[in-house]
Amino acid sequence: MSQPTRWLWGVVPLALLWGTGNFVQDDAIQRDVASRAERAVQAGAGAAPGAKPVTAQVEGRDVTIGGEVISADGAAKAMTQLRSEFGVRRALGGLSQVVAQKPYSWFVSRLPNVVTIGGFVPDLSVADANAAAAGAALPGLRIDDRQTVAFGAPEGFPAMTAAMIAALPQLASGRIALDDGRFCIEGKAASPEAFQALEAIGAKPPVAGYSAVPCGLEPPTISPYRWSATHEVPGTVTLDGFVPDEATRKQILAALQGSFPSAAISDATKPGAGAPAAFLEKVKRAAAELARLRSGKAEISGDSYVLSGVGPASYAACQALRLQIAQLDGPDSVAQATIECPPAPPPEPAMPPLPEIPAPILHDVTPAPSEAPASAPGGVAAPAADAAAPRPGAAAPVARSAALLPWTAQRLEDRLRLAGSVPNAAAREAILSQAGRLFRGLRIEDGMETAAGVTPAGDFAASAVYALEALSKLRQGSVSIRDNALSIAGQAADAAGWQALRNQLAGAVPAGLSLPAGPIAVTVRPYGLSLTTDRGGARISGYLPDEAARAALHALVAESPLRGKLDDGAVILPGAPEGFAQAAATALTDLLRLDMGSATLTDRTVTLRGLTCRDLIRNEVETSAASGLPPGFTADIVVSPRQTGCVIDPPASCQNDLDGLTRQNPVLFAQGTAVVELDAVTERVIAEAAAILKKCPGSRVTIEGHANRDGERRGFDNLDLSQRRAQRVRDELVRRGIDAAQLEVKGYGAARPLLPYGDPQAREMNRRVQFTVAK
Numbered sequence: 001m002s003q004p005t006r007w008l009w010g011v012v013p014l015a016l017l018w019g020t021g022n023f024v025q026d027d028a029i030q031r032d033v034a035s036r037a038e039r040a041v042q043a044g045a046g047a048a049p050g051a052k053p054v055t056a057q058v059e060g061r062d063v064t065i066g067g068e069v070i071s072a073d074g075a076a077k078a079m080t081q082l083r084s085e086f087g088v089r090r091a092l093g094g095l096s097q098v099v100a101q102k103p104y105s106w107f108v109s110r111l112p113n114v115v116t117i118g119g120f121v122p123d124l125s126v127a128d129a130n131a132a133a134a135g136a137a138l139p140g141l142r143i144d145d146r147q148t149v150a151f152g153a154p155e156g157f158p159a160m161t162a163a164m165i166a167a168l169p170q171l172a173s174g175r176i177a178l179d180d181g182r183f184c185i186e187g188k189a190a191s192p193e194a195f196q197a198l199e200a201i202g203a204k205p206p207v208a209g210y211s212a213v214p215c216g217l218e219p220p221t222i223s224p225y226r227w228s229a230t231h232e233v234p235g236t237v238t239l240d241g242f243v244p245d246e247a248t249r250k251q252i253l254a255a256l257q258g259s260f261p262s263a264a265i266s267d268a269t270k271p272g273a274g275a276p277a278a279f280l281e282k283v284k285r286a287a288a289e290l291a292r293l294r295s296g297k298a299e300i301s302g303d304s305y306v307l308s309g310v311g312p313a314s315y316a317a318c319q320a321l322r323l324q325i326a327q328l329d330g331p332d333s334v335a336q337a338t339i340e341c342p343p344a345p346p347p348e349p350a351m352p353p354l355p356e357i358p359a360p361i362l363h364d365v366t367p368a369p370s371e372a373p374a375s376a377p378g379g380v381a382a383p384a385a386d387a388a389a390p391r392p393g394a395a396a397p398v399a400r401s402a403a404l405l406p407w408t409a410q411r412l413e414d415r416l417r418l419a420g421s422v423p424n425a426a427a428r429e430a431i432l433s434q435a436g437r438l439f440r441g442l443r444i445e446d447g448m449e450t451a452a453g454v455t456p457a458g459d460f461a462a463s464a465v466y467a468l469e470a471l472s473k474l475r476q477g478s479v480s481i482r483d484n485a486l487s488i489a490g491q492a493a494d495a496a497g498w499q500a501l502r503n504q505l506a507g508a509v510p511a512g513l514s515l516p517a518g519p520i521a522v523t524v525r526p527y528g529l530s531l532t533t534d535r536g537g538a539r540i541s542g543y544l545p546d547e548a549a550r551a552a553l554h555a556l557v558a559e560s561p562l563r564g565k566l567d568d569g570a571v572i573l574p575g576a577p578e579g580f581a582q583a584a585a586t587a588l589t590d591l592l593r594l595d596m597g598s599a600t601l602t603d604r605t606v607t608l609r610g611l612t613c614r615d616l617i618r619n620e621v622e623t624s625a626a627s628g629l630p631p632g633f634t635a636d637i638v639v640s641p642r643q644t645g646c647v648i649d650p651p652a653s654c655q656n657d658l659d660g661l662t663r664q665n666p667v668l669f670a671q672g673t674a675v676v677e678l679d680a681v682t683e684r685v686i687a688e689a690a691a692i693l694k695k696c697p698g699s700r701v702t703i704e705g706h707a708n709r710d711g712e713r714r715g716f717d718n719l720d721l722s723q724r725r726a727q728r729v730r731d732e733l734v735r736r737g738i739d740a741a742q743l744e745v746k747g748y749g750a751a752r753p754l755l756p757y758g759d760p761q762a763r764e765m766n767r768r769v770q771f772t773v774a775k
């Protein structure tokens with residue numbers, strides 16, 4: 001008799017066991033099929049590091065495959081092999097051919113508290129290894145890992161990234177970048193030895209197939225800056241201290257070889273930034289003066305110069321060297337020259353007095369009667385001869401003058417010219433003797449005349465010697481004494497010479513001599529200033545005309561991303577060419593827009609070299625040189641595109657895209673207006689800008705308004721116009737979802753033209769809005 005209620009409870013567990021077994025078995029079968037499918041594809045097409053991995057999804061016996069492989073032919077073969085695989089009924093989906101990333105960029109950078117690694121790597125294992133290596137190389141610093149996987153890494157890429165990370169501790173701050181088979185190291189080295197080690201990596205890359213590109217590696221800044229040359233062992237000169245660059249090192253070695261033609265030069269100097277003004281000129285002088293010692297040492301420390309040793313064997317030559325050091329370095333520098341001289345020779349015996357020659361006796365001769373004076377017309381006798389009239393054979397009387405004619409000394413390139421009158425032969429000899437000591441090596445042209453019988457007020461010889469001492473501190477110029485008043489004009493070679501002259505004029509003055517009233521007409525030529533900028537900061541050295549010029553340069557740096565990173569070693573020195581401060585501000589403004597660069601201002605010539613990743617900035621800087629300098633200044637500007645280090649991931653990719661948008665659509669405004677008509681073109685451009693900015697939401701972006709010069713002569717305010725244009729674009733971007741706090745606006749008016757004024761396209765291209773993404 002059937003009893004369903006009893007066996008029904010036994011069927012239920014069996015059904016559950018059967019269902020569970022089938023479910024588990026089906027899942028295991030699907031995993032097995034998927035695994036075999038992936039292996040079959042990889043066997044047929046090969047694995048590609050950096051490509052999207054091959055994946056298989058199985059539903060029943062249908063396999064959907066996806067991923068990237070190296071070649072299209074390999075993909076077809078892999079799909080054919082997959083269809084023949086046991087258990088596969090249908091092969092769906094497909095494989096795509098992987099495209100290599102070009103350029104294949106990667107970088108690692110160091111700041112005080114963080115190490116950032118970014119760019120492309122072939123797989124996650126390389127990314128993890130790089131992050132671990134950075135943490136081990138610089139323990140205690142935060143590691144910001146921004147690496148992404150991409151196909152196309154060059155041969156030896158993992159080994160090269162590991163070597164670059166190993167070199168990172170040699171940088172105090174900076175960046176090492178790879179672009180395909182090129183690499184560059186930029187920034188400031190941690191020490192002179194670190195700088196040499198990094199240069200050695202560039203000269204001999206650690207991985208075959210890679211080559212270095214120079215891009216702004218700098219040695220550390222040394223303070224105080226030291227350099228010395230020692231000549232103690234016969235036939236050997238030993239150098240120690242620092243040199244700013246390799247070109248200067250070669251010039252120093254050439255100068256020493258010229259001063260010591262048969263000596264061996266042992267060079268132990270190291271690279272170091274921060275050389276004082278006119279460093280090379282001081283070293284050349286030290287080489288020449290050291291060669292005049294039998295043994296000794298010449299040292300430069302900051303702005304001071306010290307010479308010590310055993311002087312020439314001749315007492316006169318040794319004393320002349322001592323005097324030359326004192327005159328070239330100012331009245332307080334005699335202590336800086338410690339030169340051992342031979343003892344003074346014994347005085348020469350006095351000459352016996354010449355026998356006194358008695359004065360000749362003059363006899364009075366009475367004229368004969370026939371020689372009686374003739375009568376004057378009308379019977380009046382002619383007057384008798386003046387009793388004071390000279391007798392035959394007596395000397396004619398000397399005409400006396402109330403004052404001397406002006407006395408002058410002029411220093412030219414190869415000679416010293418003396419002219420004017422002196423009161424006596426003793427004064428003349430004193431002047432010639434001092435000229436020979438002070439201007440050794442120059443030809444002396446003596447055009448002085450003796451004005452006998454004139455006695456000037458004060459000590460004329462001492463006044464003329466004082467004037468010659470002042471002239472010796474100039475590279476070229478003249479001094480003159482007229483009516484006991486001194487005048488000075490000319491050019492000093494450097495700030496040290498100019499200060500030495502100031503020190504002399506502030507000291508004791510010979511009796512009866514009056515100094516010039518007001519500023520002296522002495523300038524420094526060449527008048528030079530050096531400016532450099534890079535990621536590590538900005539540096540200023542050389543001369544500035546006043547504190548206002550210094551403050552203007554400081555303000556420019558304070559408004560830039562280099563705020564708080566300024567090393568100012570410039571000295572205030574009057575006599576700059578007119579417009580020099582404005583030219584310096586223009587040059588620094590241009591440098592601060594580049595990734596790195598340097599500028600030198602020499603009198604009225606500006607030389608600028610730099611690198612940038614932005615073609616727009618290159619055009620702006622080159623145009624600034626053509627139109628932005630004061631009248632009379634000339635420019636030599638070369639701005640090159642960086643060959644490496646221009647990464648393409650955000651925010652750098654945003655900057656590239658925004659620059660491309662600006663180049664393609666320079667005009668968004670009608671002339672003279674900030675009204676944006678939302679026509680189709682403008683709508684598209686602003687929409688594209690918004691889409692680009694959404695890729696880098698954390699970056700600060702400056703919207704820059706620019707204008708042409710149109711209307712300026714009629715008083716039109718192009719600066720206000722450019723500001724309103726930038727503000728209008730900002731408002732449109734905010735309306736499209738860009739965070740208002742992310743956007744700043746800045747109007748530049750006509751100060752930053754993209755093309756020189758007068759160019760046929762200047763009006764169109766200069767009237768623009770562009771974007772700068774903060775780095």
